[in-house]
Amino acid sequence: MRSFKRSLRLFMLRWHRRIGFILSLFVILIAITGIVINHANRFGLDTRPITSPWILSWYGVEFVGEIKGYATAESWISAFQGKLYWDSESVGFCAEPLKGAEMVAGIWFVLCDTSLTLLTSDGELIEIVDDVVPDNTRALSGVHDDWLVIVTETGMQTLHSDTLELKPDTVTNTTARIATPLPASLQADLNFKSHSITIERLLLDLHSGRILQMPGALFNDLVALAMILLALSGSWLWLQRKR
Structure with a gap:
């Protein structure tokens, strides 16, 4: 016991x-x-x-793979999880995919799906114009004078940067900006901002x-x-x- x-x-x-x-x-x-x-x-x-x-x-937060964007003189334009970014600052909404970014007369024209976002050279939002390009638009393909060159599934079209007039065209001597991977530090910032x-x-x-x-x-x-x-x-x- x-x-x-x-x-x-x-x-x-x-x-x-x-x-x-x-x-x-x-x-x-x-x-x-x-x-x-x-x-x-x-x-x-x-x-x-x-x-x-x-x-x-x-x-349960998972980082995406590589984030691509368009380089400006000193900054980057990119789209991530429904937002448009100038470097790591959100400047508006962007229905992905980001289809191109071109500068005309000191103004950036950024194509998100079928909406066009206009930014100053410092990344400040000017306006967002919805449904300005056809639904079958694939990408911006450069600039010809004051016209943005647009690639669609049915051919080339041009959009006037001032009047936003859209017309068929066969411009072939333009060079489009190519999306490239953002710097690693910027990709990390965007990933952290996503939660x-x-x-x-x-x-x-x-x-x-x-x-x-x-x-x-x-x-x-x-x-x-x-x-x-x-x-x-x-x-x-x-x-x-x-x-």
């Missing part, structure tokens, strides 16, 4: 320590994240995006247990259950010691 009680006491003591150690980690985590969350606005954590691919993959997971969001998920992909209520229940077991085992060990 004594041997059984001793074995039981050792068993309870061993698990009491284990539960206490594990629970202390959660208590420290909850305390630290709670303190930081209280000051998230002061430190700008509510607007600072997560940049760790490993953490983002936990949220809304901030450091504050990560802290909240750590604090509530959602980071473990379980409901917050279930996480709190498990912590409460561990505290109950810790209290019961501690009380039992104390009573055995008194005897």
